Amino acid sequence: MPDSPDARQHRWTQIETLFHEALEQPPGTRADFLNERCAEDDQLRGEVERLLAGHDNAAHFIEPPAEGFLSSELTNELDIPVEGKRIGRYALKRVIASGGMGTVYEAEQDNPRRSVAIKVLRGGIGSRNVLRRFEHEAAVLAHLRHPAIAQVLEAGTHVDGGERRPFFAMEYIPDALPITDYVEHARLSIEQRLRLFVSICDAVHHGHQRGIIHRDLKPANILVDGGGRPKVIDFGVARVLDSDIAVTTMQTGVGQLIGTLTYMSPEQCTGNPHDIDTRSDVYSLGALLYELLTGTLPYDVRNKAITEVAALIQDQPPRRPSSINRTLRGDLETITLKAIEKDCNYRYQSALELASDIRHFLADEPISARPPSMTYQLRMFARRNRVLVASACVFVVLVTLSSIVMTSLYWQKSNAMVEVQRQQALAERNAEAERKQRSLAEASAEAERLQRTRAERIKAYLKEMLSSADPETETGRETTVREVLDRVAPRLHAELAGQPEVEAEMHNVISTTYYALGVYDKAEVHGRQAMEILGAIAPDTPAYAKILSDLASVVTTVGRLDEAFVLFEQTLAIRERTIGRENADTAQTLENLAEIARQRRQFEKAEELNRESLDILERLPEKDHKRLSMALNSLALIVEDRGRRDEAERHYRAALDLIEDESDLSGATIRNNLAGL
Numbered sequence: 124m125p126d127s128p129d130a131r132q133h134r135w136t137q138i139e140t141l142f143h144e145a146l147e148q149p150p151g152t153r154a155d156f157l158n159e160r161c162a163e164d165d166q167l168r169g170e171v172e173r174l175l176a177g178h179d180n181a182a183h184f185i186e187p188p189a190e191g192f193l194s195s196e197l198t199n200e201l202d203i204p205v206e207g208k209r210i211g212r213y214a215l216k217r218v219i220a221s222g223g224m225g226t227v228y229e230a231e232q233d234n235p236r237r238s239v240a241i242k243v244l245r246g247g248i249g250s251r252n253v254l255r256r257f258e259h260e261a262a263v264l265a266h267l268r269h270p271a272i273a274q275v276l277e278a279g280t281h282v283d284g285g286e287r288r289p290f291f292a293m294e295y296i297p298d299a300l301p302i303t304d305y306v307e308h309a310r311l312s313i314e315q316r317l318r319l320f321v322s323i324c325d326a327v328h329h330g331h332q333r334g335i336i337h338r339d340l341k342p343a344n345i346l347v348d349g350g351g352r353p354k355v356i357d358f359g360v361a362r363v364l365d366s367d368i369a370v371t372t373m374q375t376g377v378g379q380l381i382g383t384l385t386y387m388s389p390e391q392c393t394g395n396p397h398d399i400d401t402r403s404d405v406y407s408l409g410a411l412l413y414e415l416l417t418g419t420l421p422y423d424v425r426n427k428a429i430t431e432v433a434a435l436i437q438d439q440p441p442r443r444p445s446s447i448n449r450t451l452r453g454d455l456e457t458i459t460l461k462a463i464e465k466d467c468n469y470r471y472q473s474a475l476e477l478a479s480d481i482r483h484f485l486a487d488e489p490i491s492a493r494p495p496s497m498t499y500q501l502r503m504f505a506r507r508n509r510v511l512v513a514s515a516c517v518f519v520v521l522v523t524l525s526s527i528v529m530t531s532l533y534w535q536k537s538n539a540m541v542e543v544q545r546q547q548a549l550a551e552r553n554a555e556a557e558r559k560q561r562s563l564a565e566a567s568a569e570a571e572r573l574q575r576t577r578a579e580r581i582k583a584y585l586k587e588m589l590s591s592a593d594p595e596t597e598t599g600r601e602t603t604v605r606e607v608l609d610r611v612a613p614r615l616h617a618e619l620a621g622q623p624e625v626e627a628e629m630h631n632v633i634s635t636t637y638y639a640l641g642v643y644d645k646a647e648v649h650g651r652q653a654m655e656i657l658g659a660i661a662p663d664t665p666a667y668a669k670i671l672s673d674l675a676s677v678v679t680t681v682g683r684l685d686e687a688f689v690l691f692e693q694t695l696a697i698r699e700r701t702i703g704r705e706n707a708d709t710a711q712t713l714e715n716l717a718e719i720a721r722q723r724r725q726f727e728k729a730e731e732l733n734r735e736s737l738d739i740l741e742r743l744p745e746k747d748h749k750r751l752s753m754a755l756n757s758l759a760l761i762v763e764d765r766g767r768r769d770e771a772e773r774h775y776r777a778a779l780d781l782i783e784d785e786s787d788l789s790g791a792t793i794r795n796n797l798a799g800l
Contacts, residue, residue, distance in 0.1 A: 135430035141171045210281045210290055213241055229295060232276075238295040239276060244288045266333050271326035273346075273356040296356075298349030303414055305347035313450070316415045317481050319353060324408060324478035326355045331401045331474060338399065340407035341386040342414070384432050385420050386410045389465045392433040402467040405474055409462025416455070417447040421463055437465065445799050452799060454490050461492040489724060520604070520636055527628050605640055608633055612649065624666070627657035631670050634677070643681050650674035665708075668697040672712060684719050691716045707747055710739040714754055717761070726765050733758045749789065752781040756793045763800070772800055 141160055148156045161168035205215040205228060213230040219240065220227050228241045265275045278291040300308060302323070306316050323345055330337060337344075337355070344357045388406035390398040413421050421441030424432045444459050445452035451459075458480050464470040471477040471492075480490045612633050619626040630653035637646035653670045661667055675690035691712055698709045713736035720729035737754050740747065759774035775797040782790040 135434055136428075137167065138170050139428065139430045141167070145171060210241055210243065211277075211279060213239060213292060215241070230292070232292070238297075239292045240273075240295045241290055241292050243281060243290040266335070267330055269326050269329040271322050271353050271355055272329065273354045293356075296346055296348050296354050299346040299354070301342040302345045302347050302353060302411070303342040305351075306415060307418075309351070313416065313455075314485065317485060319347070319351075320408075320412055320415060321478045321481050323353050323355060323411075324474040324481075326353070327404055327408060328474040328478070330355075331404070336399065336401055337404050337407075338391070340404055340411065342411065345411070384429060384436070385422070385424055387436065388467070389437045390467060392436050400467070401473060402470050405471050405477055406463055406467070408474060408477060409459060409470075412462060413441070413444060413459050416451055416459065417444050419447060443799055454484050454492075456799075457492045458484065458490060493722065520632070523632055524629075527625065527632065604636065605642060608636060608645075612645075623656050623660055627653045627670065628666070630656065631673055635673055638673075638677050638680070643677055646677045647674070647681075650677055663697060663700060665698065665701050668694050668701065668708075671697070672715070675715065679715075679719060684723055688716065688719045688723075691719065705739060705742060707740065707743060707750060710736040710754070711750065713739070714757055718757060721757075721761050721764065726761060729761045730758070730765070733761060748781040748783060752778040752793070753789055755781070756789075756796065759796065768800055772797065775800070 141157075144160075145153050145156055157168050157171060161171070205218060208215045210228075210230065212233045214233070216229045216231060216238075218226060219229055225242055225244045228243070230239050230241045231237070232239050265278065268274070273296065274294045276292045276294065278289070280287050281290050282288075302319070305311075306319070311319065327337060327340065339357065340355075344355065346354050346356060348354065384392070386407045388399075388403040391403055391406075410421060413419075422432070422435045422439070423442075424435065427435070441460070441463060444456045458477070461469070461480075462471055462477055471480070476491070480492055483490045615626055615629050615633075619629065630649045634646045634649035634653060637643075637649065650670065650673055654667075654674060657664070657667045657670060671690050671694040675687045675694065678690060679687040695709065695712045695716065698706065698712060702708060713732050717729045717732035717736065720726075720732060733754065737751070737758065740751050740754055755774045755778035759771040759778065762774065763771035775793055778793050779790065779797070782793070784790070
C-alpha cells in the first residue's frame with residue numbers, strides 16, 4: 124500500500140467502493156466483475172475478495188453497543204419467549220441481548236443455585252469458521268482467573284431442533300453498565316476514574332500474561348456492576364499467542380477487521396492479523412482512557428466513512444486532551460497520548476506499564492513517559508514526507524561533504540606553501556641555495572601530486588555515494604542513504620590514511636547522517652571513532668568540541684542522560700577556552716545542558732542554564748532570531764513545568780514574534796505548545 128496519507132486514503136476509498144459494488148453483484152458474477160474492474164492489480168483484487176469473504180461473518184462490525192450484558196455484537200431483543208426452556212442444567216429466565224453471533228440469556232443454575240449468563244450461537248450462521256471461533260472463545264476465557272474478568276463457568280453444546288449449537292455459561296453481572304455510562308452516572312472524579320481504569324489494565328495484563336489478546340476493548344465490553352466493580356467481558360475475538368489454535372482457528376481472515384473501529388489501533392486498521400500484538404490492546408485502553416477523561420474520542424468521526432475513520436487513526440495526530448479539558452495538561456496528558464501513539468514501538472509496551480505510570484501520577488511520583496522531543500517530531504515529519512526529506516538529506520550531505528573536500532584541499536595547499544617558503548628561506552642562507560630550491564620545488568610538486576591524488580579519491584567515492592542516493596531512482600530516503608553510508612564507511616581509514624583531521628570529520632558527517640536516519644547504534648560508533656581520532660591530535664579545538672556535541676545528541680536520544688550531560692559539559696569547557704563564552708555555539712551548548720536537566724526534572728538547574736544561554740544570545744552583535752526563538756521556547760517549557768503558566772505564555776509569544784518564516788517547523792512547535800497551555 125502507498126506510504127503517503129493521501130495515497131493511503133485513495134487506496135482505502137478504492138477498496139471500499141469496489142467492495143460495495145461487488146456486494147450488489149449476484150454471487151455467480153462477482154469473479155467476472157472483479158476481473159474487469161481490478162485488471163492487473165492483484166493486490167487490489169485480493170483486498171476486495173478478503174472483505175467479501177469476511178462479510179457474512181462480520182455483521183457485528185461497528186454496530187451500536189448493547190444496553191445489556193455481554194457484547195457490542197448484540198442488540199436487545201427482549202420479546203423472545205423463553206419460559207420453560209432449559210440448556211443443560213440451566214433454566215432460562217429471559218433474553219438479555221441478541222445479535223449477529225448469538226443470543227445471551229439470563230438463566231438459573233440448578234446446583235449450586237445462582238444466576239448465570241448463557242451465550243448460545245445463533246441458528247443459521249453456523250459456518251465452520253464461526254463455530255470454531257465460538258468454541259475457542261469459551262476455551263480462551265476458561266483460562267482466565269481475575270476478579271475484573273467475567274468468569275466462564277461451563278462450555279458445551281446444546282441440541283435445539285435437531286441442530287447442535289455451542290454455548291457457554293458465565294457469571295451474571297447484575298445492574299451492569301458500560302464503563303463510560305457508569306462513570307457519568309456515578310459522577311466519578313478524575314482520580315476515581317483513574318483508579319477504576321487501573322484495575323481494568325490489571326485485568327487485561329492478566330490475559331496478556333496468559334498469551335491472550337482481547338482485540339475488542341471498548342466501553343460495551345468493560346462493564347461495571349452496581350457495586351462499582353469492573354468486569355472485562357467478551358474475549359471472543361482474542362488471539363492465543365502460544366498455541367496452535369492461533370494458527371488454525373483463532374486467527375480471523377486477513378483484511379477482516381474485528382472490533383469497533385474508533386477504539387482500534389492503527390495496526391488493526393490495516394486488517395493484517397500478523398501486525399497485532401498486546402500493544403494493540405494498550406492502544407484501545409489509551410482510547411478508553413482518553414474518553415473517560417474528556418468525555419469524547421481522540422478523533423472526530425462524525426459523518427465519516429469507514430475509510431476516512433481508518434485514515435484518521437493511521438495518519439492524523441489526535442486532539443490533545445488539554446484542548447478539551449485544561450486540567451488534563453501535564454503528566455496525565457502525556458500518559459494518555461503515549462498510550463495512543465501510532466507507532467507501537469513508542470507506545471507503552473504493556474498494560475502493566477500504562478497502569479504503573481497512572482499509579483505514579485496518583486502518588487505524585489515521576490512518570491516514565493515524556494512529551495515527544497523535537498527529534499521525535501522531526502522524525503514523524505520525515506515519515507509523512509519521505510521524498511521531500513530524502514531530497515533534503517541528499518542535498519545536505521552533498522553540501523557538507525563538498526565543504527569538507529574544499530577545506531581539505533585548502534589545508535593541504537596552505538601546508539605545502541608554508542613548507543616551500545620555509546625551505547626557500549633556508550636555501551637563501553646556504554651556498555647551495557639554487558640546487559636546494561630546485562630539489563624543494565620538485566619535492567613540493569610531488570607532495571601536491573600525492574595530495575591531489577588523495578583529494579581525487581575522496582571526491583570519487585563521495586561522487587559515488589551521492590549519485591547512488593538519488594531519491595528519484597531509489598525506493599526511499601532511509602533505504603538509499605543508509606545503504607550508501609554502509610558501503611562507504613568501511614573505506615574511510617584506507618582512503619584517508621595520513622589525513623586524520625579529514626578522516627575524523629568524515630566519521631562525524633557519517634555519524635550525523637545516520638542520526639538523521641534514526642540508526643542510532645551506527646551513529647554512536649562513528650561519532651566515537653571521530654572523537655578518538657581527533658582527540659589524539661587536536662583535543663582542544665572547536666572541531667573536537669563539535670564532535671563531542673554531536674555525539675552527546677546521539678546519547679541523549681537513546682536515553683543515556685547522565686553520559687550525555689558529561690559530554691556536553693566537556694563541549695562547553697572546550698568552547699569557552701577556544702571560541703569564548705560570548706559565542707552562539709557556546710550558548711547552544713548551555714541550552715543543551717538545560718534540556719537534559721529538564722528531562723531529569725532538575726527544573727531549577729535547567730532554568731539557570733537556559734537563562735545563561737539566552738543572555739549570551741541577546742548580547743551578540745548579530746542576532747540569530749531562530750536560536751533566540753528556540754531558547755525562549757525551551758525557557759517557556761521549563762517555567763511551565765515549574766507551574767508559572769503566565770510567564771510561560773509570555774515566553775511562547777515572544778518566541779513566536781521572532782519567527783520570520785511562517786512555514787518554519789519550529790514555529791508550528793511553539794504554536795502547539797502555546798495552544799496546550
